[in-house]
Amino acid sequence: MNNKTKGESHLENILAKRKGFGGYRYLKKIDKDLIDFSSNDYLGLAKINEINSIPSKFVDNGAAGSRLLSGNKYYHEELENHLSGFFNARASLIFNSGYMANLGVLSSVPQKGDTVLMDELSHICIKEGVRLSRAKYFNFKHNDLNDLELKLQKAEGNKFIVVESVYSMDGDQAPLKEIVNLADRYEAAIIVDEAHSTGLYGESGFGLCCELGIEDDILARIYTFGKATGAHGAAVCGSEILKEYLINYSRQFIYTTALPYHSIASIQNALEYRKHHPELWEKLKDNIDLFRSNLHPSIPKLDSFHPVQGIIWDSSENTIEFSKYLNELGFDIRPILSPTVPKGKERVRICLHAFNSEEEITNLCHRINQYFQ
Ligand SMILES: Cc1ncc(COP(=O)(O)O)c(C=O)c1O
Structure with missing residues (x-):
């Protein structure tokens, strides 16, 4: 009996091609024994019970509908008021x-006849969102104000500049103040994805x-909360x-079930917790300094003062080999390959956390330095 469903062979052929190019993706089992240098849980808030163990106050924890139908609960509105403050x-x-928020804004706000200029390193959900709109769009060179200005000069209709505050x-970081000045001169609107600065920058993580x-x-x-x-x-x-516009035109807001109570309460708890624990970000900044100062100056590291750090390679093969070396030594570190990053700029992404100990970080640096000797 042929145990393949119709259509499967076609998918199999496409996957075989990807395997050939070395960029094959698969779900890796979480090895709890490895030290976390890969999650985006920079402050360790995902691990804190008082944020996440939420007593079910409501019989209907699930919103059970879109916000525009039966899913608009008072806890959504309460959180929105809190977020505005x-x-x-x-x-x-x-x-x-965050993926849906970017799609929701970018697919609905720019219109046919408008122009969107986005940083070439923008996250895929920004690029996908803009593609879904009917506006013209162009990438400008990463953080390059001259290139952005050249493109603004040629832009037609309403103009939108889209950047991430931290890539x-x-x-x-994007040069946000300079972008604001440029946007003023060309009457362009600015959209900023704050995914990697939410919870970190600013007094209370704002x-x-x-x-x-x-x-x-x-x-x-x-702002993203994951x-x-x-x-x-x-x-x-x-x-x-x-807000009114998005409620009316953003399909990613309109046609989906609203978040359940548990998610809303954990966002609220996490923001409160962060506000009262500024020492977490201070500790994380110390860890970033420790990591950067312990790497040998010749190591091709990212020019980053954010918890996202990385060692750049020139091919997928070298990146995979280097990440395997670090995994075998007990570090949970992932390779980031093309097309997620440009070809020739593949990298091992290293996420630092407030909870990483001094010993873990210096040990990691020591092993990286050894590999390059
Ligand atoms: C810059 C940026 N924007 C948006 C997202 C999507 O956010 P979420 O994981 O909440 O969907 C990500 C996640 O990787 C991101 O890095």
């Missing part, structure tokens, strides 16, 4: 994930835009008009 915004709208694979005091210059700020906040979900912060 926390992120200093006139309004906030919760999305089910997910490089750990560097992100880079608030820390720089430019929040009113940004049309939409996207990284330093250790929970799940996302919010778009901006004006009441933006």
Whole structure:
């Protein structure tokens, strides 16, 4: 009996090609004995019981519908009010994930005849979102204001600049203040994905835009809660008009079941916890300094002062070999291959955490230095 379902062989052929190129993806079993240098749980909040063990106050923990139907519970609205205060915004709208929030904004806000200019290193959900809109779009060179300006000069219709405050694979920051100045001159709107600064930057973890005091210059700020906040979900912060617009036009908001109570409560708890524990971020900054100062200067490391660190390689094969070496020594570290990062810039991504001990970090650096000797 042929045990393949119709259509499977076609998929198998495509997968075989990917295997040939060395970029084959698979789900790796979590080895609890390895030291975590790979999760985005930068502050360790995902591991804290008082944030995540939430008594079920409601019979209907699940929202059981879209926010526009029966799923609009008072706990969503309470959290949105809280987020507006926390992120200093006139309004906030919760999305089910950062991926959906970016798709939701970028597919609905720019219109046919408009132009979107996005940093070439933007996360795939930004690129996908823009593709779903009917606007024209162009990449500008990473963090290159001259290239952005050249593209702004040619842009038609309403203009949108899209950046991440901190880049997910490089750990560097967008020059946000300069982008605000440029946008003013060309009457462009700015959209900032704060995924990797939420929970870290700013006094209470309110992100880079608030820390720089430019929040009113940004049309939409996207905060995600699955990284330093250790929970799940996302919010778009901006004006009441933006919120009303997204409620009316963002398909990723309209046609999906709202987050359950548990997710909403863990976001709220995590933000409160972070606010009262600034020492976590201080400890993490010390760990970043420790890591960078213990690596030999010749090591090709990322130019990052964020918990996202990395060692750059020139091919998938070298990156995989290096990550296997570190895994065998007990470190949970993952290779990041093309097409997730540009070809020739494959890397081993190293995420530092507040909970990584001094010994773990110096040991890791020692092993990296040894490999390059
Ligand atoms: C820059 C950036 N934006 C958005 C996302 C998506 O966020 P979420 O994991 O909440 O869907 C990610 C996650 O990898 C990211 O790195």
